[in-house]
Amino acid sequence: MIRGRFAPSPTGLLHLGNLRSALLGWLQARSAGGELWLRIEDLDPERSKAHFVDAIFRDLEFLGLTWDGPVWRQSERHAMYEAALEVLRAKNAVYPCGCSRADIARASTAPHLGEEGPVYPGTCASLTEPPRGACSLRFRAQVGETSFVDGLRGRFTQDVQQAVGDFVVRRVDGVASYQLAVVVDDAAAGITDVLRGDDLLSSTPRQLQLYRALGLEAPRYAHVPLLVQPDGRRLAKREGSTTVSGLRERGVSAERIIGLMALWSGLRPTAAPIRASELVPGFSLSAVRPEPTIVHDDALAELISG
Numbered sequence: 001m002i003r004g005r006f007a008p009s010p011t012g013l014l015h016l017g018n019l020r021s022a023l024l025g026w027l028q029a030r031s032a033g034g035e036l037w038l039r040i041e042d043l044d045p046e047r048s049k050a051h052f053v054d055a056i057f058r059d060l061e062f063l064g065l066t067w068d069g070p071v072w073r074q075s076e077r078h079a080m081y082e083a084a085l086e087v088l089r090a091k092n093a094v095y096p097c098g099c100s101r102a103d104i105a106r107a108s109t110a111p112h113l114g115e116e117g118p119v120y121p122g123t124c125a126s127l128t129e130p131p132r133g134a135c136s137l138r139f140r141a142q143v144g145e146t147s148f149v150d151g152l153r154g155r156f157t158q159d160v161q162q163a164v165g166d167f168v169v170r171r172v173d174g175v176a177s178y179q180l181a182v183v184v185d186d187a188a189a190g191i192t193d194v195l196r197g198d199d200l201l202s203s204t205p206r207q208l209q210l211y212r213a214l215g216l217e218a219p220r221y222a223h224v225p226l227l228v229q230p231d232g233r234r235l236a237k238r239e240g241s242t243t244v245s246g247l248r249e250r251g252v253s254a255e256r257i258i259g260l261m262a263l264w265s266g267l268r269p270t271a272a273p274i275r276a277s278e279l280v281p282g283f284s285l286s287a288v289r290p291e292p293t294i295v296h297d298d299a300l301a302e303l304i305s306g
Contacts, residue, residue, distance in 0.1 A: 002034030004193045005186065006060075006067070009041045010052035013243040014059045016261070016295070017197065017227045017235050023261050023276060024224055024288065025195040026065045031283040035068040037189055041182075042075045043175055059244040063254045064276045072189065074181055081176035084184045084214055085137065085169065093213045094169060097124040097138045098131025120165030137170040139179075139210065146205035151222030151285050153198065158205040167206055179206050187216040195285075198223035199234070222285055225292040227264065235295050242300065250304050260303055264293040271303075 006022045008014060014022075029036040040056070042048035060067070088094045097120075104118050124131055125140065141164070147157040160167070169180040176184075186194065201223040211218040227235040235242055247257060255273035262279060263271040266289035 002029055002032040002193050003037065003189070003191055004029040004034065004195060005037045005039055005189065005191050006065075007039040007041050007182070007185075007196075008056055009044070009047075010049055010056060011044065011047040012052060013245050014056055015235065015242045015244070016257075017242075019059075019063070019244055019257070020227060020261050020265060021195065021197055021224060022060065022065055023063075023258065023279075024265060024285075025193075026276065027279055027283045028193060028195055028222070028285060030277075030280045034192075036065075037069045037072070037191070038067040039072040039185060039189070040074065041178075042073055043178070043181060045075070045175075048075070055245055059248070062248055063244065063258060069189070072185060074176075074185065077181070077185065078176070080184055080188065081170075081181055084180060085176075087214055088139065088169070091213060092140075094137045094139050095125060095127075095166075096130040096135035097166075097168075098133055098135050099123050119162070120167070122166060125166060134172045136168045136172045138166040139169045139206075139213070141166050141206070142209050142212075146208055148204060148208060148218075148221060150201070150204075151193075151195075151220060152225075152288060152290065153201065153223055156201060156204070158202060160205050160209060163202070164206065169210070179203060180210060183207050183210045183214065183216065186219055187211070187214070191219050193222070194219045195222045195224065197226050199226060224265075224288060225290065227295050228292045230294055230296060232292075242295075247304065252303060252306070256303060256306070260299070264295070265289060 004025045006025050008018055026036050040053055085094065104120055120138065141160040143161055145157050145159050147155060149155050167179060168177045170176055204221055208218055229235055244257065253273060255275055258276050259273045260271045262268040262274060266287055267279060
């Protein structure tokens with residue numbers, strides 16, 4: 001049985017970019033007779049707010065995107081992340097690192113730029129004594145290419161060591177990193193299929209390396225193109241025009257929002273109002289548009305005005 005998940009961060013209101021991933025993941029699971037679980041990724045205690053969690057629940061219910069199983073909250077799962085780190089410590093797969101971002105940027109080894117900034121040069125990888133002061137934990141990235149077949153993008157290959165270097169799995173403040181937490185959570189929940197935005201495509205090889213190091217089975221992945229502004233930047237929140245709650249407060253129906261999402265995703269030729277449940281029959285990931293969708297202001301204005 002397919003089991004997917006939607007995993008929003010409660011650091012703001014659910015916007016249309018989040019919604020499209022939620023809708024497509026929900027359709028993927030429901031069309032296969034499977035389940036969709038909901039996970040609240042609230043590892044950041046300063047930015048995560050309870051009222052945003054409540055808003056996520058309201059928005060999903062308003063749109064008819066039901067979920068199965070318990071609602072998981074990462075803030076309640078620190079013990080599981082620590083247990084995973086103990087497994088990695090026992091395999092010498094992690095090491096303490098006292099380097100700050102500034103240290104990495106000015107390292108004498110002149111780290112080259114990777115996909116996410118300066119590649120970590122391995123400064124602390126071979127130390128015989130742990131650095132003084134507060135330390136993060138880094139995973140020893142495996143040498144060579146890591147490859148997988150994405151459900152939308154096809155084969156994707158990355159040399160993690162060259163692209164990002166040894167990467168953080170526990171932050172200086174003791175909180176598990178995103179890369180570790182999602183692996184532990186997806187494995188514990190028995191997630192078989194992960195559908196998410198393709199801004200996270202380059203994270204997948206790191207997660208696959210963690211799956212292997214922890215002896216866990218990895219899910220299948222599908223990364224959907226983003227909704228972008230005309231200048232190519234990711235769709236921003238503008239005065240509520242791109243948030244589900246903002247649209248609902250302006251009187252926009254769930255069916256109209258879902259209809260626009262279906263058009264932008266390539267599932268239908270028009271933005272005619274439709275319920276999410278009506279998109280389930282015949283849904284296929286192969287129908288999803290392979291390129292980013294440009295969202296123009298006039299389309300949002302039309303949605304709001306009806």
